[in-house]
Every structure is written in structure tokens, then in C-alpha cells.
Amino acid sequence: MQRIIRIKIDHNDFQKVSLLDQYNSLLTLLKPHLTERTFSILATPKLINDNQYLGWYTALQGQPIFLNSVTDEVLKKQISEKLQTRISNIELTIKSLQLSDEQQALVSSWLPRIKSLGNQIYIINDEPVIINTFEDPILPPPVVAPSAIPVKTFWRWWHFLILALLFAALGSLLYYFYPFNKEKMVEDVPKLTIIPPVLVKKPEPVPVPVPVARNCIPKEDVIKNDNASKMVMIFDNSSSMTLTLMEPKSAIAKYLVTDFSMLTQKEADAYEARMTRLPNRLSSSKKVALSTIDKIQQDINIALVTLTSCPVAQTTSFYDYASRGKLKNKINKLNPLEYNSATPLYSGVQQASKMLNGVNRDDYILIISDGEDSCSKSNICSLASKIAAKQPRLKINIVDIAGQHKIDCVAKSTGGKVYIAQNPTEIVNQMNKAVSDLNITKPICE
DSSP: OEEEEEEEOOTTOHHHHHHHHHHHHHHHHHGGGSOHHHHTTBOEEEEETTTTEEEEEESOOSOOEEGGGOOOHHHHHHHHHHHHHHHHHHHHHHHHSOOOHHHHHHHHHHHHHHHOTTSEEEEETTEEEEEOOOSOOOOOOOOOOOOOOOOOOHHHHHHHHHHHHHHHHHHHHHHHHSOSOHHHHHHHSOOOOOOOOOOOOOOOOOOOOOOOOOSSBOHHHHHOOTTOOEEEEEEEOSGGGGSBSSSOHHHHHHHHTOOGGGSOHHHHHHHHHHHTOSSBHHHHHHHHHHHHHHHSOTTOEEEEEEEOSSSOOEEOOOBOGGGHHHHHHHHHTOOOOSSSOOOOHHHHHHHHHHTOOOSSSOEEEEEEESSOOSSOOSOHHHHHHHHHHHOTTEEEEEEESSOOOSSHHHHHHTTOOEEEOOSHHHHHHHHHHHHHHTTOOOOBOO
């Protein structure tokens, strides 16, 4: 595949990051059902250069030419017509597919974006290719059908004329057959006035406004919304979170099995200082969590569950938007215990699920951890399955700092995702993706 263009990506723009994931899901859904030529109008996006840029790729071969730079109007018209034909083929294919409600919602939301006039169109060997801008779709103005012109009702005028003629005939008969003063009668007969018909124009129907879905939160919902979603952040505060992010996995694994009794005190202190130097797992996670909290929409209250020592996790009450400063202060002060540090993850997930509804509304749990439970022998995968059955609208996303994949089942059972982060840049990117995937970053409506 060849790259058409690369675009700088802002990972703090949660909406565009979410749209990127949706677009890739759309391509995966459509590709098996479209011809190669029809599918070729949809460029494929890939994160490149340490996820700092979004590259757009195509299977077509040839020199990409930006459509707007083409001066040949005949060629531009041919390409535009070919593009519309390809899009029509996609729509016909979609209508023939048996889609789930979720797939239908995905397709319906993306068709306007594929048709958007704001997209960048490139030409490769006389074939159009769409580079999606992930902006709100700009669609051509709808064609307004001309209003119906009321037909003049001429029959009313003829109706009055016929009546007038009948009255005239009747008057003539009376004048001819009855013996009275006809001159006087003519003088006394009032003149017949024919009133022309008045055409009444029907009022034009008032168009019913179509409600537009708002991608923002009404101010009143922030003040009072008893059924608003809630979120619990489960934060690993065990000693393993002090391990540096500046060493490879092999060095970390070696450090964790080192026999410190074989080292002098000076050597042991120096080794520990090197393997726990900043930035470490905890410092980076705290920094990103603090900035992430500011981006979560204002109508969602957030609670904190910390994994510090056995046997159980520690919980807080929920913080509303006005109290988020207190929540951030609590996270900023997290520091593992010098002794008896542990990770009661089973207890943390169990308690967090009890704090949320997940039945009548969408609720969320975000786990930030570098490993598995070190306090309980209970099966956390079984716990996640029970939570999914009892609370089907509770979604759990995981940011796995160590990349061990030991608790992936928790996210999988609840319809969530696992994001692996093993260096400072990945922690920022993956934390942003984990929150963006929950779709809880809507702004306040203006």
C-alpha cells in the first residue's frame, strides 16, 4: 500500500480519536461486502511516527493528485460523477446486508461523513479516494420541491352564469304570459349582479422542525440529573508502580528477582535508585490521570478506589464537578507503603461495581494497574462475568502499565478494552484512548 498524505494528530481531541476508531470499525465491516474498486474510494488510516501522525494509505498505485488542484473541468466532473457512483454502490450494498442495531447505527452515522463536501478528495490513476477530515459533515443543500400551485376553480364561475341565465329565462316567461303593465315591470325588476368567484389560497404547510442530536451536555443536566452516568477510577498504588519507565522489560524482570543479600548496601541502594528513577509508572499515571479528569464531561461524578495493601481496597465517595479539585489532590498524594504494599485488585473491582448502577444507565470503571491481584486467590475473571450478567451497562476499560495481559478478561467480559502502555508517551496516548472510548468527554452546550 502507498501513503497518500500524513496529518498531525492531536491525541487530546478525544472526539477525533474516537472517530478514528469508529472509522476503522466501519472499514472492517464493509470490506468483505464491497468490490475492490468500490472499496478503493475509502483510504485506510494508520498511526505512524510514534503515533504523532495519521497516515492515509491506499492499495491503488500511481501519483496522488489533489482534486481541487485539477484545472481540467471535464476531468473534475468525471471524477465527481465516478465518486458519486461508488458511494451509491456502497449505499446499495449496505441496504442488502443484515446488520445488528449497533452496526446499523455505525453505518448510519458514517454515511453522511463519507458524503461530506469537507473531505479531501485525491485522484490516483483516474480513481477518486476520500481522505476523511473527521469533522462535522458538510452536505449539499437539499433540493426543495416547488410548492403546488392551486388550480383555479372555474366551475364556480360557470355555476353562477347558469343560474343567471335560468333567472333571465324565467323572467322572460313571466313577461310573456302574464297580462300586467310590462313597462312598469321592466322598471321594477332589479338588475342581476353577478359576483365573480373569490379564489381562496390554501395556506402552505409549516415545516415541522427536525430535532438535531446535540453532542454536548445541557447546563441544567450538570446542576441536577439524578440518572446521570457515574465513573470509578481504580488506581494501583502498590510498590511495583514505583518502577521506572526508562528501562526495558528484561531489565525490570531481572531487577524483580535480584537477591539483594548478595549486594553491598551501597550497591543495593544505587541499583534501587536506578530502577525506580523518574519518570516511573506511578508518577506518569498520576500526571495523566489528573489531566484526564479535567476532560471528563461535567455531569459525571467520579469516585476513587485505591489498591494499596491487603486485604481490601480503599474507596472514596463520589466527587461532583465542583469537587474535582479534591479528587485530584487525593490522587496527587498517592504513595505506596514502604512495607506490606500489595494489590487487592479483586476487592477493588468488586467494591467499584457495587458503587455503580450499570442497569438503568451507562456506568464506567477505569483500571490503571501494572499487574494482577496479590491479595486474593478468588478468580477475577469469574467476578467480571457475574458483573456483566448483573450490570450489563457497566463497562470496564483497563490501562495496563506493564503489558502483562493478566486481567484482560475483566475488560472483555464487560465490553471494554485493554490499552497497553509501557513508556511515558504510551501512557498519555493510551489513557486518552481509554477515556475517549467511553464517550464521556462531551462539552457543555453553549
